[in-house]
Structures are given as C-alpha cells and as structure tokens.
Amino acid sequence: MAQRTVDDRLREEYFLLLPEARRVLEELEVKVRHCLLPLSSQLDKYERLVVTSRIKDCESALEALRRRQEAATFDPELGDFYTLTSLNDLAGVRVLAFPKGRLTDANAALRVHPLFSSWTPDPVPADTKGEEPLALKYHGYCEAGTKIRGELQVLPMLVGLFWEVEHSTIYKPSPQLKGVSQSLEMRQRNSEVLKALKAFEEEFERLVQRDPLRKNHSS
Numbered sequence: 440m441a442q443r444t445v446d447d448r449l450r451e452e453y454f455l456l457l458p459e460a461r462r463v464l465e466e467l468e469v470k471v472r473h474c475l476l477p478l479s480s481q482l483d484k485y486e487r488l489v490v491t492s493r494i495k496d497c498e499s500a501l502e503a504l505r506r507r508q509e510a511a512t513f514d515p516e517l518g519d520f521y522t523l524t525s526l527n528d529l530a531g532v533r534v535l536a537f538p539k540g541r542l543t544d545a546n547a548a549l550r551v552h553p554l555f556s557s558w559t560p561d562p563v564p565a566d567t568k569g570e571e572p573l574a575l576k577y578h579g580y581c582e583a584g585t586k587i588r589g590e591l592q593v594l595p596m597l598v599g600l601f602w603e604v605e606h607s608t609i610y611k612p613s614p615q616l617k618g619v620s621q622s623l624e625m626r627q628r629n630s631e632v633l634k635a636l637k638a639f640e641e642e643f644e645r646l647v648q649r650d651p652l653r654k655n656h657s658s
Contacts, residue, residue, distance in 0.1 A: 445517075452522065460494050472490055488541055489534070490534055491533045538644045562574065574592055576593075598636055
C-alpha cells in the first residue's frame with residue numbers, strides 16, 4: 440500500500456475543517472455588513488462599498504501553506520508538522536471601497552467592533568518604502584470557530600479589482616504563465632499600474648473636494 444504524502448494528509452484535513460470554515464465565514468460576513476450598514480446607507484452615487492467573501496479552495500490552501508516553507512516544498516519527514524490551521528486566511532471577507540475617504544470610514548467602523556478591534560493587523564505593504572499600505576488586513580478568531588482564523592481585508596476598490604487579474608497571472612500563476620510571473624519587466628509594469636490607480640483616486644478626490652456643487656450637495 441502506497442504511503443500517504445503530505446499533500447494527501449492536508450487534503451483530508453481541509454475537508455475536516457471545511458464545516459468550521461463555513462461557519463466562520465458566515466459570522467464574519469454578517470458582522471462586517473452590520474458594521475458597515477450605517478455607512479452604506481449614506482453613500483453618494485459615485486461612491487462604492489462592496490463586501491465579498493470566500494473560502495480558499497483545497498489546492499489554493501495547500502499552495503499557500505507550501506509557499507511558506509523553506510524552498511516552497513513540504514519535507515516528507517515532517518508530515519505531521521504541517522497544518523492548514525496555521526493559515527490566517529482560510530476564510531476571509533474583503534471590503535472594497537471607493538474613493539479613499541470611504542476606505543478610511545469603513546476601516547474605522549470595523550475596528551471599533553469588539554471582535555475586530557482585537558484582531559492582529561497585517562497590512563499589505565506598498566512597493567515603495569514609506570508609502571501607505573496597499574491594503575489593510577486583520578486576522579483572528581471569532582465565536583464560530585476555535586481552529587480556523589478568519590481574515591478581514593479593507594482595500595481600495597480599484598486595487599482589489601486589479602488584483603483579481605494580477606493574482607492569477609503573476610502572484611499565483613498557472614504553470615504555463617510561470618515565465619510571465621518571473622519577468623522583471625512585468626513586475627515593473629505591475630508596480631506602475633498600482634501607482635497609476637492610486638494617482639487616479641487621489642486626483643479624483645482632490646477634484647471632488649474642490650467642486651463647489653459637490654460641497655453644496657453634501658451639506
């Protein structure tokens with residue numbers, strides 16, 4: 440009989456954890472939407488506040504754990520050492536906000552909640568040192584689970600939508616795109632896109648705040 444691999448054991452663990460991950464996700468989404476309800480009800484027509492949620496699929500969870508290991512491989516001799524419960528984002532909720540001011544409002548509304556105020560911050564840093572993080576992230580436990588940590592992300596909508604494309608081509612590419620993901624030129628273009636999205640949002644907010652018609656509408 441063939442010996443079980445580390446991957447086999449982790450796949451089994453994934454499906455044992457899945458019911459709890461679903462409960463955690465349901466609790467997180469309900470609490471996030473409740474926290475943001477007062478803010479969502481007063482958005483202007485051009486403003487956006489979108490809540491999405493997801494549970495990592497089995498293979499994505501394995502790959503996320505694998506990337507954290509030395510040389511991005513599992514050591515067969517340490518098979519029982521690896522566990523998917525060490526991941527912070529098996530179940531996660533993401534809040535996409537536009538423009539930047541609404542991101543600040545959303546983050547503040549969430550962080551005053553007793554649950555999220557105790558969670559560990561883990562922001563996604565910008566490429567350039569000293570700049571604001573690309574996204575705000577927090578992780579911790581909730582009432583629905585004792586094994587699974589949940590993750591909360593709050594980020595600019597433009598960045599989040601771009602990441603939907605970027606993650607499948609550069610961050611977590613399929614085998615045929617490995618060359619693209621390792622290209623220094625493509626990574627440079629990726630950085631330029633993020634800077635352009637930030638510049639667009641900053642200029643948009645600057646013009647809105649300067650517009651007297653907009654001020655009268657808001658007052």
